[in-house]
Amino acid sequence: MERAAELTDPVDRFEQARAAVYQNIFTRRDVRSQFLPDQVSDVVLSRVLMAAHHAPSVGFMQPWNFLVIRSKAVRQRVHAAFLLARAEEATKFDNEKEEQYRRLKLEGILEAPINICVTCDHGRAGPAVLGRTHNPATDIYSTVCAVQNLWLAARAEGLGVGWVSIFRTAALQNILGIPTNISPIAYLCVGYVSHFLDKPELELAGWRSRTPLEKLVFFDQWGQDHCEWSDGVVQRIRHIQERERQGAIAE
């Protein structure tokens, strides 16, 4: 923080920090193919875990655990579980899409030097948790917030993260020794990368394209894509997207 403090103009500092946060968010990628074998230091790993631990949680429940995996043998078992699940998932797609699926690189379990399984303990704070009564899944939401914090902190460290969800949950629990009452929420591959792609890998591969944001925003009521104060918001969204197409990252 010392360097940032050298800049004396608080408006400059605020704007630089804001730009850094947007740059971080817009350049974060789900990495599968670009991992390097370089080791991640304890200092960097600890910072990234601490960022995750500072996520919001329902009723300050902090329902997460972080299982950090460096063992090659463990990662090999996890990789085998992925291969089985991938073979199962491939059959869900038809013809061309199935062929495209089989060509995609979907994880870096063995290439990334660190894997992190982020779990959710549904009983962490006892039976009554403030804010969780009407929707028990909010503990899982909190855990996902921790995952996203971890991901963004990692990006700021120059680390790539890839979230692998192609597993049978029971297989993952079995390999990692996770009790059945603890949910593995995210299995993350973490490591330095040769480069970060300009766009999401599935977008570049032509799997799916990004939806224009203005089609996803409603005003005051579901399905209402227009109201007396909405024009300025929609115009501004289109402006940002136009700049993005021209290569700008954030306003």
Add this chain to the structure above:
Amino acid sequence: MERAAELTDPVDRFEQARAAVYQNIFTRRDVRSQFLPDQVSDVVLSRVLMAAHHAPSVGFMQPWNFLVIRSKAVRQRVHAAFLLARAEEATKFDNEKEEQYRRLKLEGILEAPINICVTCDHGRAGPAVLGRTHNPATDIYSTVCAVQNLWLAARAEGLGVGWVSIFRTAALQNILGIPTNISPIAYLCVGYVSHFLDKPELELAGWRSRTPLEKLVFFDQWGQDHCEWSDGVVQRIRHIQERERQGAIAE
């Protein structure tokens, strides 16, 4: 981004950006009590929504919608639904804890000028979604990643965000016109604030305390809090926490 580019030393730029990201993550708060009535401009609102839209999503599904609510009448109905749910939840706690619960300020639905309901459309990308076969809830995880992006972008804009989860889901769907096959995941109060608290409000109120991170980290196997390479990580985590107790934000 122009200002950041003026700094010619890439190491300086990297370190400043990294510090800004950590500062952002560590100073984000779940705001209930400090909202100001100041309007949020279309420019700022659009940037924050765009950050949410750049969250990761399973199979690039982008299952989210953003329902932006400025209408006072709608917010009043939502607030009434909150009051009913709060009365229900209060009874889950015993004696002293129930009294403490009733004294807590838990939302800023009417004080914040903008509310945003972030929803998940489970059918967004058709029946087969890459990475979702073995865990259909991954679309909800993606939506939560969008919420966390929105929250952090808002913090970088100087905006507070409060996530209200004390609702009956059906009541919220009814008030906002959300179809039953669309899940409201987060109901967010968004606005400028008088100040950001140093720590989470529930921690300051003595509701729950922060768990030391090293108690939540395992190595190579669930429950294994020690292995041949874990000492450095645990020491480093304790070091960061000690600095945090002394008032430092990030390394």
